[in-house]
Amino acid sequence: MRNFKSLITGAAAIMLSLSVLGQNSAPQPKPWPVPDEFKNMKNPVAKNETTNKAGQVLYTKLCASCHGKTGLGDGVKARMLKDFPGDFSGAFYQNQTDGEHFYKTKFGRNEMPKYEGKCTDEEIWQMVNYMRAFKK
Ligand code: HEC
Known part of the structure; x- marks a missing residue:
């Protein structure tokens, strides 16, 4: 009986840690x-x-x-990033407005560099347009 109980406790602990790990590795943008x-x-x-x-x-x-070349978040540097850069082919990205893409590109956050001062607004809008082509 005691063994059975520790088996259940052990299994529960494994399942819990698996679900926590799963959450960490799933590409969920904050x-x-x-x-x-x-x-x-x-x-x-x-x-x-x-x-x-x-x-x-x-x-x-x-x-x-x-x-990545087609916006899947799989560029050569992606592996070294802490945060998943996003999948530009999917609904989460494509359902955002051009203005949201513009803002995020211009001002950046954490590992996403800001392009303010490096690109003109016109250049950023051109990229925003181009990134619509990644839609699946
Ligand atoms: C050094 C790696 C790196 C480079 C270079 C980079 N990004 Fe990012 N980008 C990221 C990361 C990481 C995120 C996710 C940031 C977060 O959620 O905090 C991101 C997020 C984004 C987002 C928001 C996606 C979403 O679904 O909300 C946009 C838009 C974006 N990047 C556009 C660009 C554009 C355009 C360029 C080039 C001008 C660029 N990025 C260059 C790493 C990078």
Whole structure:
């Protein structure tokens, strides 16, 4: 009877630690609040072949090392990051507004670098446009 009890306790402990580990490794972005004035911003850059190409060149040069060439969060540096950079092909990303993508790219957070001062607003909007192409 005593053995049975410790077996159950042991199994429960293993299950608990597995669920805790599972939570840590699951790519769940932490909430990242964006002020309304950014959220509702209109993208001033028209979507066409020229601006798409410009966005692609910038994205490949500046972002793909972490976010991956197709935005899956599998760039060569991604492995070394503490936080999952996100899956740009999925609904969580694609359901955000252009303004939210713009804000997060411009100001960054933790391991996500800020591009304020490194890219012009126009360049950031071009990348925001380009990253819509990752939608599955
Ligand atoms: C050094 C690695 C790294 C580079 C380079 C990088 N990012 Fe990120 N990015 C991250 C990480 C990590 C996160 C997740 C941050 C968080 O949630 O705190 C992130 C998050 C984001 C988000 C928010 C995603 C979401 O679903 O909310 C956007 C948008 C973004 N990055 C765009 C870019 C763009 C555009 C570039 C290039 C100009 C870029 N990133 C370059 C690491 C990087």
